[in-house]
Amino acid sequence: MLELRGVRHRYGKRVVLDLEQFTVPRGAVVAVVGHNGAGKSTLLRLLALLETPTEGQILLNGVAVPRRASAALRRRVTLVEQRPMLFRGTVRENLEYGLRLRGIGRTAVTGIIGHMVEQLGLLPLLDRRRAELSDGEVQRVAVARALALRTDVLLLDEPASSADSAAAGALYRALAAERAARPVTVCVASHQLEDAYRWADDIRALADGRLSPVTPENLFRVDLPPGEGVKNVRVGGIEIAVMTERTGAAVLAVPPTDIFVSREPLASSARNVFKGRVTGMAIGRHGAGVHVRADMGADGGVELVASVTAEAARDLALAPGVSVVFSFKATAVQVF
Amino acid sequence: MDFLAEGFRRAWGLLIAGDSEVFGIAAVTLKVAIVATAISCAAGLPLGYFLATRRFWGRRAALTMVNTALAFPTVVVGLLLYGILSRRGPLGGLGWLYTWEAIVAGDVLLALPIAAALSAAAVQSVDPRVRRTAETLGAGPWRTAWTVAREARFALAAVITAAFGQVVAEIGAAMILGGNIRGSTRTLTTAVALYTSQGDFGMALALGLVLIVLALVVNIALQVLQGRGHA
Structure with missing residues (x-):
């Protein structure tokens, strides 16, 4: 379970997020909806332990996360940003990155990548470099790279914003398969309410950095x-x-x-x-x-x-x- | 014009004949330049990364200091270090004055701000998502730094070239700290100055040509590296 308690986050003097409590229960899919600038991406970066809140606490499974989260703690959560970044190198090298960091052997890495490639239809892209991919393909590779890590918590920022309907379908099917296989906690930021209704167990709306009683x-x-x-x-x-x-x-x-x-x-x-x-x-x-x-x-x-x-x-x-x-x-x- | 043409003829003759003095001076210069560049980059690149990525009290002042150090006159740095390394100075016991180590120390002081300031700028120009992505995929601080450096490798290669350029072309500190001793601390720049003042224009020109060739080789090496690293 991932929880924000009394979080007030500022960029300079501007308060960008003000949440008394925000909880993502274990194994649940929570959708966060809101207009551009509502604070969705900031919320996900805090949940991903990539930023430290100016005030307040982040708790992972009830334990307070220190101000500088260790790599071991961060490895339990992964975030796919709205405009994901692929590193220099091939798609295969990108998919291997996080797995190698975890010390997973070559044979196991090949097996995991093969599985993800099949689920998200990435086979023709494996040896391509990032400059040779469309925005939608980059997004799919980034989701596969995150799913391959099998983290406790998966955070997705507008994961289908650049995907066509077929790619979005493949993406959500892969997510559903992952949920069926293990109790993964998911938090999805989306401005597409249809996606939120279709996939999420719970929908939260953000407006001006605060939880709003209604959708945008x-x-x-x-x-x-x-x-x-x-x-x-x-x-x-x-x-x-x-x-x-x-x-x-x-x-x-x-x-x-x-x-x-x-x-x-x-x-x-x-x-x-x-x-x-x-x-x-x-x-x-x-x-x-x-x-x-x-x-x-x-x-x-x-x-x-x-x-x-x-x-x-x-x-x-x-x-x-x-x-x-x-x-x-x-x-x-x-x-x- | 005859004077210039004669100079070129003599320079060419010295280079073709493999004149031991010319190549001896070039060897000293290369040794000093490589060691000083390696030390200044080994310290300056991590310092630049730290300044570019960490938020701490006094960061802006530190960046201003490093940028100001870029413009330090080489003779002033040489003079200050002379005071430190001279027999009565705090590091006089090292016995480095008028040795190639002293020139290296001076060159490191001059190249370090270049390595730090330019690498900070190079790292700052890398998309901040690279660092976040490395971290969210589980990279620790060192692996994250390595990933960012890989993304900025062309710019960082240019930083190393700039540091090398500063070291190899510098004369003030080399003259004061090395003493321009034949066969020991005579570098290409100090030798060019010496032979020009002695009227041996051909020798000075030959050494100048070697200096230019050195710079050219380093730049070609960088371009080859950039070509290989495409995409």
């Missing part, structure tokens, strides 16, 4: 007018009613579980009611993430993610393009 699709930066009670705030062509006493710059968060999706308008107390259509769906083990977009002309509107059960999605015959009405209460909108 439902976060809006706004300027709140003065006054009390219900305020109408314009967001991308629609007006959202929010109950708050705050004024000035703020972030509005609409929890996906507080959004009602229906085929017809409902008589209810909800102050926010929008007609729209389904723009995408991701059905996972915890229900369905339904992307709905308020219709405000050709380029207007706002996209939100609503969380519904798989049964509700089936009963309402929700599918991309279907017209829906979605609503949420002014008091459901969180302000922070």
